[in-house]
Amino acid sequence: MRDKVLRWCRENAMLSPGQTVVCAVSGGADSVAMLHILCSLREALGVTVSAAHFNHRLRGAESDRDEAFVRKLCDDWGVPLAAASGDAAARARETGESIEEAARNLRYAFFASLGQAVATAHTADDNLETMLLNFLRGTGLTGLGGIPPKRDFLVRPILCCTRQEVLAYLDAHRLPHVEDSTNAADDCVRNRLRHNVLPLLKAENPALAETALRTAQLLRQDDAFLDCLAEAALQTASAGTMAWRCDALRAEPDAVRTRAVRAMLQTIYIPKLSHAHIEAVDRLLFTDDPSARVSLPSSWEARREYGRLCLARTADAATFVPVPLIPGKTIRIPELGLKIRCEFTKNFAKNRPGTFTFACRCDMIGATNGLVVRPRRSGDALRLPGGTKTLKKWFIDRKVPAAQRGLVPVFADDSGVLAVYGLGQNLDCRAAEGEPAILFYIEKECK
Amino acid sequence: MRDKVLRWCRENAMLSPGQTVVCAVSGGADSVAMLHILCSLREALGVTVSAAHFNHRLRGAESDRDEAFVRKLCDDWGVPLAAASGDAAARARETGESIEEAARNLRYAFFASLGQAVATAHTADDNLETMLLNFLRGTGLTGLGGIPPKRDFLVRPILCCTRQEVLAYLDAHRLPHVEDSTNAADDCVRNRLRHNVLPLLKAENPALAETALRTAQLLRQDDAFLDCLAEAALQTASAGTMAWRCDALRAEPDAVRTRAVRAMLQTIYIPKLSHAHIEAVDRLLFTDDPSARVSLPSSWEARREYGRLCLARTADAATFVPVPLIPGKTIRIPELGLKIRCEFTKNFAKNRPGTFTFACRCDMIGATNGLVVRPRRSGDALRLPGGTKTLKKWFIDRKVPAAQRGLVPVFADDSGVLAVYGLGQNLDCRAAEGEPAILFYIEKECK
Structure with missing residues (x-):
């Protein structure tokens, strides 16, 4: 598994020599294995390894047990640890997010604040679950790309390994870990998929996590390339601030044009952009009505101004683009x-x-x-x-x-x-x- | 459901006025509903409707019961019927195909022989199953595109409808149908997915079949466009019979180049082309060895001849491309x-x-x-x-x-x-x- 992770890190240009990588350690099997492996790869990769732990205070004494476990582990292994805590339940109450979202946002804000590359211990099984969750939601190519090996300041060094490999690694090296009691519950979709659906799918293809990882790589490659083309199409069609030439966009193939429309709508930062919005704006490119309009959320609208497609606030007052x-x-x-x-x-x-x-x-x-x-x-x-x-x-x-x-x-x-x-x-x-x-x-x- | 099918047929330019459409009727719920709906849409679509039934002789008396049921149904509704039969089990023994493959090949050969557009009664649920099966196999973007609305001489007029809609339609119009007893068995992957996995996934998203249909449409659109680019890249890079310029292919983005390599290998008609073959040939484009080779199945090989990538028989004897x-x-x-x-x-x-x-x-x-x-x-x-x-x-x-x-x-x-x-x-x-x-x-x- 160590060699596999080394190859994976190199193939994905995940870490560069001289860099510090902060391992996000919850104390669970995956993150303990990751910390151990990255420590053993310090020389091969030429990196400095530290750790970070975030206590969400969601499981009372169990949360504190996990923090203490990670503190002791890092102490034993001589790994510097940055620990922080936040009240995820309180944040969820304030913002209306789910508890999982609130916890995730607090945790990632903390990771981002460290100003370093942060390694999270996502495995090939997590990727499989994410792909399936996104398939359930109907996210198209982008969501089916699963968990990327790196994004912003985050890297996933053990994404190439299955949960089974992680457990075998812990066993072989006699490494301890803690169990998050909420992982056993069936109260969120991911856990229900993990416990009920994935065992059935793996019975049909025991190497499904590896298969899905390869599929995700291929899909991400296709997705990134199509996004590039969409970006170029928008630049070519640009006709002023928040305005594009319809004829130039109509000349693009469907796959590129609909992505360009999505990218265009993403620039105005509409929350919860739906497929229906993208389709409605796309149809606007083909209408004969030189003043047709489509209402969008947050007081925005898309409208034809003869040969141009424009995005603007519905209110007449002067404003600017978020x-x-x-x-x-x-x-x-x-x-x-x-x-x-x-x-x-x-x-x-x-x-x-x-x-x-x-x-x-x-x-x-x-x-x-x-x-x-x-x-x-x-x-x-x-x-x-x-x-x-x-x-x-x-x-x-x-x-x-x-x-x-x-x-x-x-x-x-x-x-x-x-x-x-x-x-x-x-x-x-x-x-x-x-x-x-x-x-x-x-x-x-x-x- | 009738209006939905009409819209779907028009959106996908499935049938043109004056055409005859042959409904493939097994006698099951889906094909009976499709035949009934297409008959009711004859005027709206301007088409002539006929039917075809193929008896695979796999279920003894039950197969004959189905054929008799379809004969009576078509007789009652005044729809001309072409019926044929073939021994799927015998073909499977001869060719080494699975029974399902043999039955499918016999049936489609018969449909093709009718020389008309043939409508098969695939539903949105069939599409969902196909997508999931291909996800299990790891087929990348192409397989995740599911069942296309039309391909060669085949059209799928009720692909937009769920199984539930079909059953409600049969019920509302008091239409009879027969049940294929093998559908209840869990002896093939598709049936196991249908009976065990899909109910769990639909519990998470009750509209999953519709969601998957839309996802499939988006993915097919992306896939078709990327295939076009790959085809164009091969033409640009062409350097003689079965030879391509490496520099031209290397200049293509990853997504296009790997597809071009796949398309190149498909021209030599290698059975069971694997992802590993595509990767190996792709790597050949980047090697420093001006005479590097990769062995392929069926006595083919890919080789570098300085700046060219060539496909050839490993034997030196003169030959041609299948x-x-x-x-x-x-x-x-x-x-x-x-x-x-x-x-x-x-x-x-x-x-x-x-x-x-x-x-x-x-x-x-x-x-x-x-x-x-x-x-x-x-x-x-x-x-x-x-x-x-x-x-x-x-x-x-x-x-x-x-x-x-x-x-x-x-x-x-x-x-x-x-x-x-x-x-x-x-x-x-x-x-x-x-x-x-x-x-x-x-x-x-x-x-």
């Missing part, structure tokens, strides 16, 4: 002449130099989940000195003209407003000194 | 200067005009399964006046020089030799007057 924020990257909002960068810090120092405007507590926000700069939405609210009010009320208090309100950048994540440019930071998520935080820098650009 | 035959299409063998056409006839007349050389009994051969013109293979045998002998012995008898033998076209299907150009037709499969037959026309081309 832009997702990714820690470490700089984005521009050309309509406003702003340049924005956000980044993680492990240890927030109040008097940090630069032009940054605000800093959010990492444990409060879904740092990698829906971080965005966007115009206001109805329902937006935040706490400023003076109390918690809707953004609309704050605008009225501060005498921001109605016609200008659509042009004020709102920094938000899936759980709500983090800050409003010119108004201030939401006090509910302001970072304190010494805490891990996300810093937001805003700069005016010369037009 | 070409699959599709009834109704004309193919060329440029190496031999031959033009070959084959077509079905319902009623073979001995003195048919033209230059045709031989005619095969339809019920003897898997007409749509592996029909090919190829060089001889070891083991080839046929009956000619004088007895049944291996082709090698016939060549020796007729004094064909060894160096020429690889250039003699052998007409064959999966079950064996149908005829050898210049030697004669295999007497075991010669068509008699008045029988359905496949006619083979061979013409010399001026070089």
Whole structure:
């Protein structure tokens, strides 16, 4: 298994010499095996290995037992450990996410805050489950690609190994691990698939996890290539801000054109984009009506303006296009002449130099989940000195003209407003000194 | 359901006005519902409807009961019926196919012989099962595309409907049907999936059949487009007969290049082409060894000749590239200067005009399964006046020089030799007057 993982890491250019890789260790079989293998591969890969553990406080004493187990393991093996905790149940109550989503978002925000490559212990069996889950949801080629070997700051060194290989490895090396009692329950779809469906499918093909891994690789290859073509098609067809030439898009093959439409709609950051929306906008390319329109969620619409397809807000007020924020990257909002960068810090120092405007507590926000700069939405609210009010009320208090309100950048994540440019930071998520935080820098650009 | 089928037929340009559509009717729920719906759509679609039934003689009295049921149904509804039968078990014994394969090949050969569009009663549930079966086998994008709405002479008018809709339709119109007792058995993978796995998956997503149908459509669209690009890449890279420029292929994106390699290997008609073969030939494009080779099944090999990738027989003897035959299409063998056409006839007349050389009994051969013109293979045998002998012995008898033998076209299907150009037709499969037959026309081309 060690050699297999080494080959897999090299084939997928997962880690480069000199790098530090942080192993996300829950204490379960998969993550213990991964930590052990990566430690034994330190020299071969030329990397430094550390570990991270996140306590979701969902299973009371069991959660604490797991944390203690991981602390002892890392201590015994001489691996530096970063541990953190967060209340996943509380976050789920606040944001309306499921407990699993909330736990996952807290955990990944913590991982992202470490500012290193983070290795998660997904196996070929996890990939198989993900493919099947996405097949159930009907996600098309993209979802069927399963779990990618690397994405953003995440790498999956043991994705090439089955659960069975992991258990055999632990056994051969007499390694201890803890069991998450919720894995045995049938209360979520993934567990029901794992316990009830997959044994039946594996009875037909005992090597199904390996088969699915290869299938996923092929599908991801096809998917990535088609996405490239769609991106190129959008560039070729571009006809101004949020506008594209219909004839250029119609000339593309179906497979590329429908992907281009999806990519186009993703730029306006519509939550829960459905297949029906993509189809409706695609049909707009072929209509004879030079002013046809399709309503989209979040007060957006797609409309024909003769030979062009345009995306715009339904309200007539001036506004701008939302832009997702990714820690470490700089984005521009050309309509406003702003340049924005956000980044993680492990240890927030109040008097940090630069032009940054605000800093959010990492444990409060879904740092990698829906971080965005966007115009206001109805329902937006935040706490400023003076109390918690809707953004609309704050605008009225501060005498921001109605016609200008659509042009004020709102920094938000899936759980709500983090800050409003010119108004201030939401006090509910302001970072304190010494805490891990996300810093937001805003700069005016010369037009 | 009627309107849904009408829309589906139109969306997929399945039938054109003036056409005759032959419904393949087993007597089961799906095919009875399809026949009833297509009869009711005769005017809306402008088509003539007839029926066909094939008795595989696998279930004794039950098979005969089904045939009688279909005869009475068509009689009652005034639908002309073409019925035929064949011994699937005997064919399976002869050819080494599974019973299901043998039955399917006999049935489709009969359908093909009707020379019309044939409608099969596959439903959205059949598509779901096919997708899942192919996922188990690991077929990549192509297999995950499920059952296409149309292919060759076959159309699937009720592919858009679920099994549940079919049963509700039968119930609402008080239509009778027969049950195939083998459907209840768990002796084949498809039945086990249907009975054990799919109910669990549908508990998670009750609309899974519809979801899978949409997923399949999207995947087929992507697949068809990528295949086009691969075909174009091969043409661009072409460097002589069965040779391609490596630099041109290396310049293609992974997704297109690996498909081009697959398409290249499919032209030499290697049975059971595996993923490992495709990968090995793909690696050949990147090797530094100007004479590297990869052995392929059936005495073929892929080899580098400096900057070219070539496919050739491992034997040094002159030979030609096998070409699959599709009834109704004309193919060329440029190496031999031959033009070959084959077509079905319902009623073979001995003195048919033209230059045709031989005619095969339809019920003897898997007409749509592996029909090919190829060089001889070891083991080839046929009956000619004088007895049944291996082709090698016939060549020796007729004094064909060894160096020429690889250039003699052998007409064959999966079950064996149908005829050898210049030697004669295999007497075991010669068509008699008045029988359905496949006619083979061979013409010399001026070089």
